[in-house]
Amino acid sequence: MLNLTQEERRVVVFLLTVVLVGMGINFCLKLNHKVRRVLCVDESLARINLNQVTLPQLLRIRCIPKKIAEKIIEYRFTNGSYGQVEELKQVKGLGEKRFNKLKDLFFVK
Amino acid sequence: MMPLLFYLAVIFCSGIIFAAKIKFIFFAGLLAAAGFIIFSYLCINREKFFYLFVSLAVFLLGALSFTSSRVVYKGNISNFIDYKDDNLYVLKGVVVSPPDQEQNHTTFILKAEEITQQQVKYSISGNVRVVYSQEENFSFGDELILLGKLHKPFGKRKEYFFRQGIFGILQVDAPADNIGISKALFLQRFSNYLKTKIEQKLFKYLTGVTAGIMDAMLLGEKKFVPLLLNNTMVLTGTVHILVVSGFNVGIVAMLLLLLFKFLRFKRNVRYFIVIFCLIVYCFLTGASTPVVRATIMAIFFLAGFILKREPNIYNSLGLAALVILAVNPAQVFDLGFQLSFASVLAIVFLYPKLKSLLRVELVNFRPLKFMIEGLLVSLAAWIGTVGIIACNFKIISLVTVLANIFIVPLATLITLCGFSLVFLGFIYPPFAYLVASTSEFIVMVLVKINLLMAQLPFSCLFLS
Structure with missing residues (x-):
């Protein structure tokens, strides 16, 4: 018999639990694909909707200066909602370099 | 009695900070240190005088090592280039950092060996940060010949680059000449090979966001972590889980x-x-x-x-x-060094005191006791680092202690799942898919809790 310490036994139990939970999740996904939204990471959690974001929300993002944040919101009020993320290039003060840095932050819906 | 090595480290750091603040004359310091070492030997049987002279000697050693680190060798690349330079240089060197491929360009650190200036070749030393204007598949240890504009770092990042041992910035537009000889040590090549294999496993079994977070937590590679997530974690004070x-x-x-x-x-x-x-x-x-x-x-x-x-x-x-600090004394001013040591020191020093103050040992209900202990570790680490973070990032996260109660255990589970996933990915892939599903679920919970914490009123204070 293996002489496992208490910590080592916990690791064994952990591995068994992880495999069991994984089986359960996979089974649920096979039954109903819509369950994916509840059980898995949705890409939208890591992005902001450009047409719903508020100025305070933009100001909390460290790489967006205040003037740029105001211009992004101003563009939306002036021209209506964004059709695609690439429209950010039309915002005054938002150059190619900053756009490349920020484009993964947003999605449009 | 203070532990010896800890005491010496504190004295050594003090010496470095002293030399950084005042104009320290190297040879005078060297003579004084030699004198103190001689005195400490003479007073070897007199305890108090012995420790006094040893302390002074170590203090001066810290100051001397910092002063020495600020002086570059004659053959250092910084002696061949200037702050603003439109000339083209041919630089030969070895890639000493894993190349970072971003959109349209690749960046890496090159250990310079030879520079060609006005058709004259010079043997040189020193590291250079290369910004290569194409996406290229360089490897750690590759020997390259590059043609580009070379200048010294300037502005706000000048001191940061100096501390990292980087003495030049090379902008390369022309194709590089890869000599093809790997000069990396076996250990470095093996580590990079293993890192690539592990990353392949992670991205094979996990979706984008989860793989990015797992890559950061297991391998220290933060480039695939979504910007919004990273930002939210900074606001909640939980970004430390993305650092190995x-x-x-x-x-x-x-x-x-x-x-x-x-x-x-x-x-x-x-x-x-x-x-x-x-x-x-x-x-x-x-x-x-x-x-x-x-x-x-x-x-x-x-x-x-x-x-x-x-x-x-x-x-x-x-x-x-x-x-x-013996390798790089300037690290004492590096934010990563300060935060790393401050947090550990705060936990080691404050946690037992907080625990006895609140009489946690009297709590019989184990889950509650576990939660309280987690909270106290978080609180101790927060106390130790809040000042440094406030000074450098102008932000005080008020929700850190609460967020860490949930985030740290989840991060533990994610890390364990990640290592299990990698191990099973090599040994028995069918189980790896199951572990991947569990990892996805736990990461989803972590992300949602983090977003929730960031949205709480007064979750953080901006000082500017």
Whole structure:
């Protein structure tokens, strides 16, 4: 018999639990694909909707200066909602370099 | 009595800070240090005088090492270039950092060996940061010949680059000439190979966001972590989980010890193999200050087990600081160094005091006791780092302690799942898919809790 310490036994139990939970999740996904939204990471959690974001929300993002944040919101009020993320290039003060840095932050819906 | 190595590390750091603030004359300091060492030998039987002279000698050694590190060799590349230079230089060197491929360009650190200036070749030394204007598949250890504009770092990042040992910035537009000889050490090549294989496994079994977070937590590679997520974690004070540190090193050590125990390796043999594996892991994760600190501390503890001596955490911390500062004294001003050591010191010092103050040992209900202990560790770390973070980032996260109660256990589970996933990915892929599903779920919970915490009123204070 293996002489496992208490910590080592916990690791064994952990591995068994992880495999069991994984089986359960996979089974649920096979039954109903819509369950994916509840059980898995949705890409939208890591992005902001450009047409719903508020100025305070933009100001909390460290790489967006205040003037740029105001211009992004101003563009939306002036021209209506964004059709695609690439429209950010039309915002005054938002150059190619900053756009490349920020484009993964947003999605449009 | 203060632990010796910790005490020496504090004195050594003081010497570095002293030399940084005043104009320190190297040779005068060298003579004074020699004098103090002689006095300490003469007073070897007189305890108080001995420690006094040793302290003064170590203090001056710190000052001398910092002063010496500010002076570059004659053949250093910084003596051949200027701050603003439109000339084209041909630079030959070896890639000494994993190339970072971003959109339309690749950046890496090149250890310069030869520079051609006005058709004259010079042998040089020093590291250069290369910005290569195409996406190219360079590898660690490749020997390259590059043509581009070269200048000294200037502006706000000048001091940061100097501390990292980077003396020039090279902008390359022309195709590079890859000589094709790998000059990396075997350990470095092996670590990079292993890192690539592990990343492939992670991205094979996990979706984008989860794989990015797992890549950061296991391998210290943050480039795939979504910007919004990183930003939210900064606001909630939980971004430390995306940095490979002592926590990860501890898990690696524990898992490896368990594995070798299953394989029936003898006790001391297990410890030696784990020490080697931890050194490989340190190289694999980029050998950043927190990882180096944690690796040295882990080796210190494992060595204690081998030698059947009780390890002292303050001495291990002191040893880690001395090793890092002996190589690069300017690290004492590096934010990563400060945060890493401040957080560990605060936990080690404050946590037992908070625990006895609140009489946690009287709590009988184990889950509640576990939660309170987690909260106190978080609080101790927050107290130790809040000042440094406020000064540098102008932000005070008020929700950190609360967020960490949930985030840290989840991060533990994610790290364990990640290592299990990688291991099973190599050994038995069908189980790896199951572990991947569980990992996705736990990461989803972590992300949602983090977003929720960031949205709480007064979750953080902006100081500017």
